[in-house]
Amino acid sequence: MIRMVLAAMLLSLVGTGAVYADTKDVYTIRGISVDESAGSVIEAREKAMASARLAAARLLINKITLATDRSAVGGIKIDGALASKFTAAVDVEEETAGAGRYRGKLAVVLNPQTVRVYLDSIKVPYLDAQAPLALMVPVTASGSQTAWTEAFGERNRNALVPSITATQQSYGVSSAWSSISSEAASLNARRGILAELQGREGAWRVVVSTMTATGNEPVGATPPAASLSQAAEAVSNLLDESWKQNSIVRDGSRTDVSASVRFTSLAEWNTLRGALARSPLVSDFRTKAVAREGAIVTFSFAGDESRLRNDLVQRGVTLGREANELTLRSAVSTSAVQ
Numbered sequence: 001m002i003r004m005v006l007a008a009m010l011l012s013l014v015g016t017g018a019v020y021a022d023t024k025d026v027y028t029i030r031g032i033s034v035d036e037s038a039g040s041v042i043e044a045r046e047k048a049m050a051s052a053r054l055a056a057a058r059l060l061i062n063k064i065t066l067a068t069d070r071s072a073v074g075g076i077k078i079d080g081a082l083a084s085k086f087t088a089a090v091d092v093e094e095e096t097a098g099a100g101r102y103r104g105k106l107a108v109v110l111n112p113q114t115v116r117v118y119l120d121s122i123k124v125p126y127l128d129a130q131a132p133l134a135l136m137v138p139v140t141a142s143g144s145q146t147a148w149t150e151a152f153g154e155r156n157r158n159a160l161v162p163s164i165t166a167t168q169q170s171y172g173v174s175s176a177w178s179s180i181s182s183e184a185a186s187l188n189a190r191r192g193i194l195a196e197l198q199g200r201e202g203a204w205r206v207v208v209s210t211m212t213a214t215g216n217e218p219v220g221a222t223p224p225a226a227s228l229s230q231a232a233e234a235v236s237n238l239l240d241e242s243w244k245q246n247s248i249v250r251d252g253s254r255t256d257v258s259a260s261v262r263f264t265s266l267a268e269w270n271t272l273r274g275a276l277a278r279s280p281l282v283s284d285f286r287t288k289a290v291a292r293e294g295a296i297v298t299f300s301f302a303g304d305e306s307r308l309r310n311d312l313v314q315r316g317v318t319l320g321r322e323a324n325e326l327t328l329r330s331a332v333s334t335s336a337v338q
Contacts, residue, residue: 022130023112025158029056030107037101044102049090050080056108057083064126066244073122086110127248129280132315135180135189136163137171140197145169148197151228161239163193177211190316195235204231208238212313213331247280254300259326261295268330269295275315281308
């Protein structure tokens with residue numbers, strides 16, 4: 001028992017670094033194009049850096065907040081001074097300089113603490129926690145499957161809903177978790193996203209749904225897009241907006257609960273613990289006791305139980321009641337038993 005508890009405690013520390021990595025991904029804005037001219041290359045470069053900082057700050061605020069919340073406070077105005085205050089670093093991805101002109105692509109890393117303090121001060125709710133990694137499954141009967149898959153790139157690391165694109169070509173519009181779970185597991189993805197391309201060249205539309213062990217759930221459809229790359233970007237935008245709508249916490253009310261966590265291995269326990277620790281709806285998570293096949297935990301959550309259940313199933317965890325006690329299990333293990 002002592003060895004089990006010590007091992008669980010060590011495993012509880014594994015992944016805390018990943019939380020910081022996720023935060024950096026959210027607060028990093030890549031691929032900002034700049035083209036500035038001045039009396040010297042140095043001056044042009046400084047103008048480009050300032051331009052990138054301003055663009056990144058505006059993109060980040062739009063990324064982690066909802067338009068309705070920004071409108072409720074009369075809009076959020078970001079100027080050069082505030083953008084500089086937000087910025088932690090500017091990295092060069094590509095550059096060409098000469099004859100008083102500076103062109104390139106820059107990546108800007110913004111400071112989470114500074115941004116959070118600012119949004120709290122103007123009372124705008126925000127969400128800067130990423131959703132669990134998903135396997136992106138592009139499917140189509142309207143165009144080239146290869147071109148549609150390539151439109152997503154290898155992965156979408158910096159989005160609020162990060163994804164890694166499936167490489168298998170055997171999936172279709174009726175695919176479910178059982179058909180993608182092997183590839184998803186090999187990539188450490190906890191769920192799938194089915195992106196069904198419809199329409200024609202110049203007017204592409206995508207119907208999006210999530211795939212978990214408990215079934216497929218619709219997310220919505222994107223507006224028409226002129227190109228496949230724009231359609232793939234629209235999918236990311238739709239997923240990010242849906243994630244914010246479902247996960248932003250708007251008030252301080254919380255429900256305190258005790259729950260039983262059932263697992264078959266320490267690796268599974270770490271997955272279950274991590275799902276709770278990472279959920280934006282959960283706070284004050286504590287492990288009270290750990291045994292060979294289960295643990296007792298306490299935590300607080302925002303919203304109602306159904307909202308928490310939906311969040312956790314996206315992370316590969318089922319939440320139910322057994323003998324009127326909240327119980328968490330691996331969704332994969334649960335589906336295997338059924």
